[in-house]
Amino acid sequence: MLAKIATLLGDEGSAGDARMKPMFDALAAVSPGSVHTWVVNDDSLAVLAALVRAGRGITHEEIDKLPQNRRTRHIRAAFVAAGVVPQRNEALAQLQLWVDRIVPTLPAQHQPVIRAYAEWHLVRRARLRAARRPFRPGADASNRQRIRCAINFLSWLADEGASIGTLGQHHVDTYFDTRPSKARALGTFLAWMQARRLITGIEVPRRKGGLPQRFQDHDEHAEQLRRCLTDDELPLEFRIVGALVRLYAIPVARIVELTYDRFHRDDTHAYLVIEQNAVILPPSLATLIEELIRVRRSGGRAYSGPGVPALMFPGMPPSRPRNTNALHRNLKKYGLPTLAARNSAMIANIVDLEPVVVSDLFGIAPQTAHRWAQYAQTSWATYLAARSSDTQPL
Numbered sequence: 001m002l003a004k005i006a007t008l009l010g011d012e013g014s015a016g017d018a019r020m021k022p023m024f025d026a027l028a029a030v031s032p033g034s035v036h037t038w039v040v041n042d043d044s045l046a047v048l049a050a051l052v053r054a055g056r057g058i059t060h061e062e063i064d065k066l067p068q069n070r071r072t073r074h075i076r077a078a079f080v081a082a083g084v085v086p087q088r089n090e091a092l093a094q095l096q097l098w099v100d101r102i103v104p105t106l107p108a109q110h111q112p113v114i115r116a117y118a119e120w121h122l123v124r125r126a127r128l129r130a131a132r133r134p135f136r137p138g139a140d141a142s143n144r145q146r147i148r149c150a151i152n153f154l155s156w157l158a159d160e161g162a163s164i165g166t167l168g169q170h171h172v173d174t175y176f177d178t179r180p181s182k183a184r185a186l187g188t189f190l191a192w193m194q195a196r197r198l199i200t201g202i203e204v205p206r207r208k209g210g211l212p213q214r215f216q217d218h219d220e221h222a223e224q225l226r227r228c229l230t231d232d233e234l235p236l237e238f239r240i241v242g243a244l245v246r247l248y249a250i251p252v253a254r255i256v257e258l259t260y261d262r263f264h265r266d267d268t269h270a271y272l273v274i275e276q277n278a279v280i281l282p283p284s285l286a287t288l289i290e291e292l293i294r295v296r297r298s299g300g301r302a303y304s305g306p307g308v309p310a311l312m313f314p315g316m317p318p319s320r321p322r323n324t325n326a327l328h329r330n331l332k333k334y335g336l337p338t339l340a341a342r343n344s345a346m347i348a349n350i351v352d353l354e355p356v357v358v359s360d361l362f363g364i365a366p367q368t369a370h371r372w373a374q375y376a377q378t379s380w381a382t383y384l385a386a387r388s389s390d391t392q393p394l
Contacts, residue, residue: 060085064097074316081319091140092130096123098144102151110154113164113198118147121192133275136253149185167199176205212375214340221246221344224336229284234334236292237313241327242336243285248274249345249362252328252338256321259309260296263289277361350376 063076063085079085099118103111122143129135153175157163162171172190176183183205190204216224227234228243244250254274262273263286270286271278281289292312313322331338350358355369 058084060088060093064093068094068097068101077320078317081317089130089135091137092126092135095126095140095143099123099147102147106151107155107158109163110151110158113193114147114151114154117150117189117192122146134254134257136257138253146185146188149182150189152182153186153189164193164198167202169202172202172204212343212346214343215347216340216344221341224341228336229282229288235330236288236295238331238334238336240285240288240292241313242331242334242341243288245336245338246341246345247282247285248279249342249349250274251342252324252331256311256313256315256324256327258312260293260312261309263293263312274362275360279361346372347376 058079060076063072063079066072073090076085076090080087096119099115103115103118106114126135126139126143129139154164156175157167157171160171162168175186179186187204190199190202193199194202194204225243225246228239228246231239234242241252241255244255245252258272264271264278265286270281270283270289272281272289273279289312296310296312296314311318311321313327314320315322328338346358349362350369350372353361355373356366358364358372359366359369
């Protein structure tokens with residue numbers, strides 16, 4: 001494959017060229033099929049090679065100028081793993097790139113307000129959040145949804161012959177009545193405009209946060225946990241993920257970010273650092289994690305990049321966490337659904353521990369922990385009714 005790439009790049013595209021070596025080393029770590037598709041369908045590789053030959057080098061800024069498709073993201077991750085470009089918060093960077101692409105496509109009269117809302121409110125808050133705790137792809141998707149809702153609302157308003165300056169309560173009520181699923185995302189935009197006095201005299205409908213509805217009864221939860229810890233027929237990584245969800249209510253998106261250095265033993269116990277706190281693991285789960293680490297290292301997938309701790313659940317390339325959507329599907333296929341199990345684990349923990357302890361231990365917002373505590377302790381009958389009446393498939 002590397003020889004084919006060299007041919008496509010021309011006479012100067014030689015793996016022996018010292019200027020090209022970092023790029024070839026990075027590409028060698030990527031699956032041949034991905035590299036071939038990227039090379040054949042895009043001019044991206046030739047562009048990057050030209051940068052290297054010109055002495056400009058491969059940087060995030062240069063890769064940002066290329067089409068931001070799945071193949072480019074895959075190759076960028078390979079460059080990060082090879083140390084060609086440094087680690088960065090890719091979800092946050094992609095949010096800014098998406099804003100820069102989408103705003104110029106909007107009607108001229110909508111661009112200033114959407115750009116201000118996106119950059120000075122959502123992206124700015126995202127940067128502050130990223131400085132305190134991980135900013136994940138799910139948060140990127142949520143912010144994009146808020147921006148799309150704002151864009152769609154302004155487009156609908158224009159179709160109604162109105163604008164931000166003539167926005168009335170009847171416009172807001174009509175839009176919310178016909179699109180109730182957009183209430184929370186659009187409410188953020190309207191509240192932002194109110195705070196900046198772009199609109200006045202508007203009452204923004206507030207959608208109450210729904211209580212969790214999907215749970216497992218005790219026997220079902222215990223049986224699934226038993227399978228995770230003892231059933232050798234299940235794939236090892238699914239057993240570990242399933243157990244962590246059922247014991248500690250950790251979202252799968254956080255589990256795939258766990259690295260080897262978060263697991264350790266002393267003379268008495270084995271520990272896993274969740275967020276900033278070490279929790280004691282059941283011996284059977286500790287044994288599974290040790291086996292996973294051994295398998296990863298022996299298989300050559302224990303490398304995430306120079307100076308970067310290796311991921312327990314690496315994707316392709318191994319510098320990137322495993323895809324959570326695929327992991328959710330596989331867990332469900334093996335009878336280990338995550339949503340109901342995580343809700344049940346959260347209820348169990350919040351009943352036994354103070355909300356502040358749950359917030360600190362599991363890395364959830366204090367307000368979220370208090371809402372769960374209120375739900376579990378003051379509305380236990382509601383919880384039982386919701387669990388017993390839930391007829392939706394898991």
